Amino acid sequence: MKVLVAVKEVATVEEGFELDGTTIDDRYLEYDLNEWDDYAIETGVQLAEADDDIEVVSVSIGPERAEETIRMALAKGVDRAIRVWDDTLAEAELLDVRTKAELFEAVIEAEAPDMVLTGVQAHDDSFGATGVAVAEAAGFGHAAVVNALDLDADAGTAHVRRELEGGVEELTDVELPAVLTIQTGINEPRYASLRGIRMAQRKEIDVQTLEDLGLDAAIVDSPIELTAMYEPESESNVELFDGDADAAAGNLATLLREKGVGAE
Amino acid sequence: MSDVLAVIDHRRGQLRDVSYELITAGADLADAMGGTLALAVISGDVDQFAETLDRDGIDTIYTVDHGEEFNHDVYVQSIEALYDELAPTALLMPNSVNGLDYAPAIAERLGMPLVTDAIELSYDETLTVTREMYGSKVETTVTVSEEPFAVTVRGSEWAKAEGTGGATIEPFEVSVDESAMRSTVTGFEEVGGGDVDITDADVLVSVGRGIEEEENIELVERLADALGATLSSSRPIVDNGWLPKNRQVGQSGKVVTPDVYIAIGISGAVQHVAGMKGSETIVAINTDPDAPIFDIADYGIIGDLFDVVPALIAEFDE
Ligand SMILES: Cc1cc2nc3c(=O)[nH]c(=O)nc-3n(C[C@H](O)[C@H](O)[C@H](O)COP(=O)(O)OP(=O)(O)OC[C@H]3O[C@@H](n4cnc5c(N)ncnc54)[C@H](O)[C@@H]3O)c2cc1C
Numbered sequence: 001m002k003v004l005v006a007v008k009e010v011a012t013v014e015e016g017f018e019l020d021g022t023t024i025d026d027r028y029l030e031y032d033l034n035e036w037d038d039y040a041i042e043t044g045v046q047l048a049e050a051d052d053d054i055e056v057v058s059v060s061i062g063p064e065r066a067e068e069t070i071r072m073a074l075a076k077g078v079d080r081a082i083r084v085w086d087d088t089l090a091e092a093e094l095l096d097v098r099t100k101a102e103l104f105e106a107v108i109e110a111e112a113p114d115m116v117l118t119g120v121q122a123h124d125d126s127f128g129a130t131g132v133a134v135a136e137a138a139g140f141g142h143a144a145v146v147n148a149l150d151l152d153a154d155a156g157t158a159h160v161r162r163e164l165e166g167g168v169e170e171l172t173d174v175e176l177p178a179v180l181t182i183q184t185g186i187n188e189p190r191y192a193s194l195r196g197i198r199m200a201q202r203k204e205i206d207v208q209t210l211e212d213l214g215l216d217a218a219i220v221d222s223p224i225e226l227t228a229m230y231e232p233e234s235e236s237n238v239e240l241f242d243g244d245a246d247a248a249a250g251n252l253a254t255l256l257r258e259k260g261v262g263a264e
Numbered sequence: 265m266s267d268v269l270a271v272i273d274h275r276r277g278q279l280r281d282v283s284y285e286l287i288t289a290g291a292d293l294a295d296a297m298g299g300t301l302a303l304a305v306i307s308g309d310v311d312q313f314a315e316t317l318d319r320d321g322i323d324t325i326y327t328v329d330h331g332e333e334f335n336h337d338v339y340v341q342s343i344e345a346l347y348d349e350l351a352p353t354a355l356l357m358p359n360s361v362n363g364l365d366y367a368p369a370i371a372e373r374l375g376m377p378l379v380t381d382a383i384e385l386s387y388d389e390t391l392t393v394t395r396e397m398y399g400s401k402v403e404t405t406v407t408v409s410e411e412p413f414a415v416t417v418r419g420s421e422w423a424k425a426e427g428t429g430g431a432t433i434e435p436f437e438v439s440v441d442e443s444a445m446r447s448t449v450t451g452f453e454e455v456g457g458g459d460v461d462i463t464d465a466d467v468l469v470s471v472g473r474g475i476e477e478e479e480n481i482e483l484v485e486r487l488a489d490a491l492g493a494t495l496s497s498s499r500p501i502v503d504n505g506w507l508p509k510n511r512q513v514g515q516s517g518k519v520v521t522p523d524v525y526i527a528i529g530i531s532g533a534v535q536h537v538a539g540m541k542g543s544e545t546i547v548a549i550n551t552d553p554d555a556p557i558f559d560i561a562d563y564g565i566i567g568d569l570f571d572v573v574p575a576l577i578a579e580f581d582e
Contacts, residue, residue, distance in 0.1 A: 013402070098377065126396070129364070137372055162365070165361055171449070184503045223410030239563050261493070
């Protein structure tokens with residue numbers, strides 16, 4: 001059995017960032033493994049640890065810089081890694097959901113996994129759509145926002161819990177092959193061991209181009225265009241308590257007492 | 265024609281608030297596009313839902329009477345059938361957990377471009393969508409130069425539709441292909457019960473990822489004690505197992521409305537804010553002046569919680 005895990009490197013924005021047109025100045029971006037994907041990786045690795053017949057393969061769409069993140073996935077126990085990238089993808093302004101679904105579909109066709117795990121969303125653009133779109137493109141079943149998984153490989157069924165709003169969980173059985181979008185909290189992602197990190201350094205990352213995947217350059221064309229990026233206009237009239245910690249805390253304490261907080 | 269089809273959200277017999285907001289967003293968009301708004305009500309008590317939903321601005325409400333609960337295969341097949349019949353230009357869906365479970369699939373099946381989590385929509389020859397990125401730190405606009413298109417809308421961004429409309433309610437037959445259904449809902453469970461009910465508290469001290477380590481939770485516990493407050497948290501604290509699920513504030517946790525909510529080391533992500541924005545007074549303590557929590561806070565301290573919290577405890581322990 002094979003499990004494919006989608007792994008995205010995302011940028012987080014540092015304090016005091018500055019905008020540069022429709023991007024954030026690179027100085028203020030820190031690149032890291034997408035938080036949700038960390039849980040998807042852990043899910044895949046735990047499945048493989050429980051069953052020797054399960055291979056876990058990561059797939060990333062991203063530039064060479066992403067290899068550091070991909071090696072983190074390898075260090076945590078992913079068996080091998082695929083990175084999809086080429087000049088056409090690098091030049092695209094924006095990879096939309098349809099384009100990503102085409103790319104993943106081509107990888108799925110080549111790899112024929114039984115299960116695909118993605119994060120619920122990527123922290124950077126927060127589209128939350130890739131996993132489910134991939135399922136549709138590949139003709140797989142799916143479940144979105146999964147926070148518990150019990151795999152019955154023999155029956156070809158994934159018993160999952162979908163985390164709905166307001167503390168309600170939906171219990172669902174999904175037929176394999178399937179895509180599950182994984183929610184944070186489903187498990188406790190491990191830290192990579194030193195040995196894992198060393199082994200990951202030696203592993204080959206399989207770089208696939210559009211041509212390798214048998215895809216036309218036209219798949220990156222998108223009708224969706226990012227036209228502006230700005231800091232949200234704050235409607236707030238937050239009153240800030242300045243000064244050092246003691247002074248600020250003193251003023252906050254006065255306010256809280258006025259509101260009746262701490263009164264015996 | 266440039267019509268809008270909006271898909272209603274309901275769960276366990278209840279229409280969800282975003283359904284009424286979709287009517288407002290859909291009616292505005294239909295207006296701007298020079299078309300009409302139709303609703304799709306799929307599964308559940310569709311007749312009762314349709315009657316309740318009949319508010320201003322709707323042309324037709326199509327009801328698909330199939331099953332009780334949400335199933336994404338039924339939704340995808342029903343929307344596809346409605347689309348084949350009505351050929352709308354815009355497909356509007358909720359950015360709810362269930363919306364995320366079918367919207368990308370139907371957009372992909374129909375070959376439509378998809379933009380999710382819209383907080384504003386405008387239309388002037390082309391669609392412009394406003395949405396956030398990087399955990400609400402920036403806002404962006406995107407244009408969509410292809411029609412038809414699909415959009416999911418964020419909850420609580422549009423007003424709920426009001427009034428009594430005169431929509432035509434039309435049952436719509438969909439012969440659902442059961443053999444194409446790949447998932448079955450077997451039940452529901454409420455989680456997060458337990459000893460404390462954070463929705464009862466007058467004062468909440470709420471802790472986020474800024475606390476860094478499990479052993480530091482004790483610091484905010486001491487603050488809660490000193491203030492006579494109850495301790496709650498953002499999601500990562502619960503994900504890490506540092507506090508039980510019944511302490512989680514937000515979209516997938518509890519919705520709280522205390523007199524005072526003190527957010528400590530919490531950035532103010534939309535799913536967190538959904539659970540606490542109704543608090544009477546919001547206080548934020550955060551090192552990052554750009555943290556979105558300050559947009560909704562009434563009072564704030566830009567500072568390190570490891571300095572501010574001990575100082576605050578000292579103020580009340582004296
Ligand atoms: C479907 C879905 C459902 C979700 N449901 C929920 C939910 O119910 N509740 C919820 O909370 N989240 C929910 N989330 C997650 C949400 O998107 C955020 O990831 C989460 O709220 C972030 O928590 P945080 O603010 O504690 O952490 P972060 O976003 O990491 O913020 C930490 C903050 O601490 C500050 N900080 C760091 N160090 C210090 C210091 N020393 N002193 C002071 N400040 C410091 C930082 O500046 C930062 O602003 C959900 C997400 C999804 C996709």
